[in-house]
Amino acid sequence: VVVVDVQGNAVGDTSGGDVLELPGFVNAHSHAFQRALRGRVEHRIGAGAAAAGDDFWSWRSTMYQDAARVTVDDVYALARWAYADMLRAGFVAVGEFHYLHHDVGAKPFASPEMSLALARAAKDVGIKLVLLETAYARGGANKPLSDEQRRFAFADVDAFLAHVERSKKLVEPLGASVGVAVHSVRACPRPFIERIATFAREKNMPLHIHACEQQKELEECRWEHGMAPVALLAECKALGHNTTLVHATHIEPDDVERIRASSTLVCLTPSTERNLGDGLCPISSLAKAWVRICIGTDSHARIDAVDELRSLEEHERLRTEKRNVLVLPNTRLAQALVPRGTWAGMQSLLLRADTGDRVRFAMPIEGRAGDVAAGLDALFVGGSSKDVVDVTVAGKDVVKAGKLVTADERDIEDHALAVLKRLR
Ligand SMILES: [Zn+2]
Numbered sequence: 525v526v527v528v529d530v531q532g533n534a535v536g537d538t539s540g541g542d543v544l545e546l547p548g549f550v551n552a553h554s555h556a557f558q559r560a561l562r563g564r565v566e567h568r569i570g571a572g573a574a575a576a577g578d579d580f581w582s583w584r585s586t587m588y589q590d591a592a593r594v595t596v597d598d599v600y601a602l603a604r605w606a607y608a609d610m611l612r613a614g615f616v617a618v619g620e621f622h623y624l625h626h627d628v629g630a631k632p633f634a635s636p637e638m639s640l641a642l643a644r645a646a647k648d649v650g651i652k653l654v655l656l657e658t659a660y661a662r663g664g665a666n667k668p669l670s671d672e673q674r675r676f677a678f679a680d681v682d683a684f685l686a687h688v689e690r691s692k693k694l695v696e697p698l699g700a701s702v703g704v705a706v707h708s709v710r711a712c713p714r715p716f717i718e719r720i721a722t723f724a725r726e727k728n729m730p731l732h733i734h735a736c737e738q739q740k741e742l743e744e745c746r747w748e749h750g751m752a753p754v755a756l757l758a759e760c761k762a763l764g765h766n767t768t769l770v771h772a773t774h775i776e777p778d779d780v781e782r783i784r785a786s787s788t789l790v791c792l793t794p795s796t797e798r799n800l801g802d803g804l805c806p807i808s809s810l811a812k813a814w815v816r817i818c819i820g821t822d823s824h825a826r827i828d829a830v831d832e833l834r835s836l837e838e839h840e841r842l843r844t845e846k847r848n849v850l851v852l853p854n855t856r857l858a859q860a861l862v863p864r865g866t867w868a869g870m871q872s873l874l875l876r877a878d879t880g881d882r883v884r885f886a887m888p889i890e891g892r893a894g895d896v897a898a899g900l901d902a903l904f905v906g907g908s909s910k911d912v913v914d915v916t917v918a919g920k921d922v923v924k925a926g927k928l929v930t931a932d933e934r935d936i937e938d939h940a941l942a943v944l945k946r947l948r
Pocket of ligand 1: 553555621734770822
């Protein structure tokens with residue numbers, strides 16, 4: 525076994541072996557129920573809006589159809605499926621960006637049942653969960669909630685924060701922790717953002733925000749506030765060392781400085797960003813400013829930590845027409861990627877480092893030939909989550925020989941299958 529540390533360095537006996545052991549990966553951005561969309565949104569939908577070309581907004585209308593229909597039991601089934609796949613892919617922890625707060629038809633629950641379903645799903649498969657209770661208040665600037673969005677929203681910010689407290693009481697006994705999120709500057713008015721930022725700061729909770737994913741969001745924000753989203757978030761005191769901006773695709777040079785100066789993190793979700801046609805984040809400008817960057821699998825079209833990390837570097841190569849863009853002089857690819865897949869994700873979710881969180885991969889042939897550094901980089905260039913052999917979470921076996929051992933894989937699949945049949 526060759527052990528690799530959180531910096532991506534092979535440590536201890538590096539003479540070779542058949543196994544590479546890394547710290548467990550952190551999936552900092554997930555919408556578990558969106559797993560049900562995989563393979564169902566890769567076609568052009570009729571004429572009308574889609575005639576101009578399919579994009580994020582047409583994808584969102586299909587996503588909303590599911591969001592309007594899924595029950596508590598469906599969300600449990602989809603989350604257990606997604607979380608099981610995460611463990612098999614080497615993720616040991618997940619940040620669930622959760623906004624499906626009410627029952628079908630936007631009927632309020634007596635207690636936060638969806639939060640409980642997500643916490644149960646995580647506990648049943650053995651992944652660490654940070655439940656990011658997400659605020660959603662409106663359809664956009666001067667735009668009321670649509671019917672589908674009413675499931676996401678509370679009457680006001682006090683009702684939302686009371687929900688966060690109730691959720692905490694319910695899910696913490698199951699081992700989950702709770703943070704907060706502002707869905708976006710589009711979905712929350714300024715007073716919401718300010719209150720939730722203050723709440724997160726006072727409670728020392730992680731605060732996550734979708735930011736600058738789509739050009740339309742920037743246009744709307746400039747129209748409403750006279751500035752782009754990152755500048756607005758800075759004015760709302762929503763940036764800081766507990767804050768993570770998710771996507772940061774269409775940021776400007778001034779934004780990089782705002783993010784750097786406030787010690788804010790950025791979470792990129794490359795497989796989802798390319799699937800949705802979001803655009804490319806200028807990641808090297810963030811990396812040069814030493815901004816902490818972590819990863820997430822977001823809509824879960826693909827759940828693969830290796831691919832997500834590789835894509836940080838490879839998307840930037842395509843954007844800049846250069847190679848080894850994130851790789852510092854005299855270092856290697858794995859050293860640029862491993863900290864972003866592990867350490868930065870823990871910082872984003874305010875999780876403690878845990879030496880019991882480990883993932884073992886089959887050693888690529890280059891490593892078995894004696895060049896361990898090439899073997900490790902070969903994993904990131906050419907490998908995938910399918911090369912995962914064993915995973916432990918907090919020292920407990922969760923995956924052995926590629927199979928989940930904490931729950932019945934067949935049962936997880938059958939349950940997800942029943943949900944997919946109904947959503948078809
Ligand atoms: Zn998202």
